[in-house]
Amino acid sequence: MVRFSQLIHPAREPAPVRAAATVLLLRDTPAGIEVLMTRRSATASFAPGAYVFPGGHIDAADEAAKRIATRRATQSRAQRTQAIAAIREAFEELGVLLAHRADGSPVSAEDIAAMDRNATAGTGFADQCAARGLVLASDQVFTFAHWITDRDLPKRFDVPFLVARMPEGQVPTADESEQFEPSWVRPADALARHAAGNFFMIFPTVRTLQRMAAYATVDAVLAACAPGGNGGTAEAPLWTSCPRAGLLKGEDVRYMESDAPYGELALVCPDGQVVHALDWQSEQPVALLKNVQRLTAPNPSAMTGPGTNTYIVGDAATGYLVIDPGPNDFDHIGRLWRATRGDIRMIVCTHSHADHSPGAAPLQALCKAKKPPILGLPSAPTARATARFTPERSLENGERLTLSGTTAEGEPIAHTLRVIHTPGHAANHLCLVLEEDGLLFSGDHILNGSTTVVDPPDGDMTAYLDSLDTLDVACAAGVVEFILPAHGYVIGFARNAIAHLKAHRLKREAKIAAAMQRLPEGTPEQWLPLAYDDVPERMWPVAARSLAAHVARIQKQQQQQQAGAR
DSSP states (O other): OOOGGGOSSOOOOOOOEEEEEEEEEEEEETTEEEEEEEEEOTTOSSSTTOEEOSEEEOOHHHHHGGGGBOOOTTOOHHHHHHHHHHHHHHHHHHOOOOEEETTSOBOOHHHHHHSOOOTTSSSOHHHHHHHTTEEEOGGGOEEEEEEEOOTTSSSEEEEEEEEEEOOTTOOOOOOSSSEEEEEEEOHHHHHHHHHHTSSOOOHHHHHHHHHHTTOSSHHHHHHHHSTTTTSSSSOOOSOEEOOEEEEETTEEEEEOTTSTTHHHHHHHOTTOOSOOBOOOOSSSOEEEETTEEEEEOSOOBTTTBTOOEEEEEEETTTEEEEEOOOSOOHHHHHHHHHHHTTOEEEEEOSOOOTTTSTTHHHHHHHOOSSOOOEEEOOOOTTSOGGGOOOOSEEOOTTOEEEEEEEOTTSOEEEEEEEEEEOOSSSTTOEEEEETTTTEEEEETTSOSSSOOOOOTTTOOHHHHHHHHHHHHHHHHHHTOOEEEESSSSOBOSHHHHHHHHHHHHHHHHHHHHHHHHHSTTOOHHHHHHHHTTTSOGGGHHHHHHHHHHHHHHHHHHHHHHHHHHO
């Protein structure tokens, strides 16, 4: 866990969340699924003027209403209460009643017209239904998503986004106080109108409709939400998110956990402060913590993304350690020297590739008072001619590199980086764990937004996968929550990211093995379009390198199996 003393922005307590529920009422049309939306009042305290789905707070009466509500065997008590709240809100706001009589016959228009939609006046909603012999169809309401309002907002909710089929024969009518203009709209059309600026929606609504647009029918949506439909054995939302906001071109932009900037925002602004700029720039270092800065080299490309990240670890009291000084770029090296005021104690290269290590010697030469040692692992004979590197000292696996000093208040302070050998992307690749703050500097072994290339003979796929396991163990032991890659934003949920990456590599390997089995006399050039049919063709020359690494691994495994069978 990151030390509080290293956080840039003061800790604060986000507003508490309040339980709520909302429901997407769906219907099939020849043009596809439509969802019922309404426009919120312009004076509403939350999302004024936005187009939303009906919903609101979960009240104590919703729990009590279970006496007249149906239940699926796999539906939890909490899910049932949420469903009842959503049914009530849909009735109060739109006059839509998800209910039926005890014999299963549908609710009548006369019943709906006779009931009081204002829950705060007259007989309560559940009592009115019970008096008419109506049963709430909570077993027909499923959980699609789970949203928790962003930490930076003053009013926050913990709200499941539920789905249900619109009852036949009912016509929505807005209450004209909280909700206006009930509209049936295809998800894709709502998104297009929002993009055009004439159908305002808040972030969770937009992202939910983006997912909803992938389904062709209401049955398909409900099947995805049913037990087993999401890949598990129990009912669960298809995703859960508490978004975070950052600044891009000076504007607030929001992100889900699956979005590339999310981890960086979680590291820099853990309590949801909207202050961190996400724009890529190479002119000055970006402060991630008080003791960690990132300076991105001006070498963007298809292979490097926004550029190679150089990390500066330490502070004025301890001096600095530079990780991956990058290419031999005069301006980049000068900026590193100025950012550290020349007080560099060590320079570490995670591996020998041309966008990582060539800047080491020129940076060392600028530090005239005391030249910092250049550390790392020497390149193997298998390295390409453009990726040769010889450190002044080779780092041992498990070795600790320590920066230490005394703060202005006289307190001792230290930043300890533990070395982990991680061959795979390159034979001499290593990673570093900042032990006091639970950070993993992953070099090219783990990237944000893409998978790293494993290029034989210096790259080895079995070694790469084994090194992922090594990093997972290190993250578990060191409570590492964040990965700082050589390309891209900080990655959050470190162990999940590693597991996802390994699963992706093995899934790709299975596709390659299938291609090899389909064309047993084929060549890598013939297997490539079969195994990478989901990758743009312009990237196939790069993919061919990792394919070669997978093929070598598969063939070696086959040889071992054959030898064992003899």
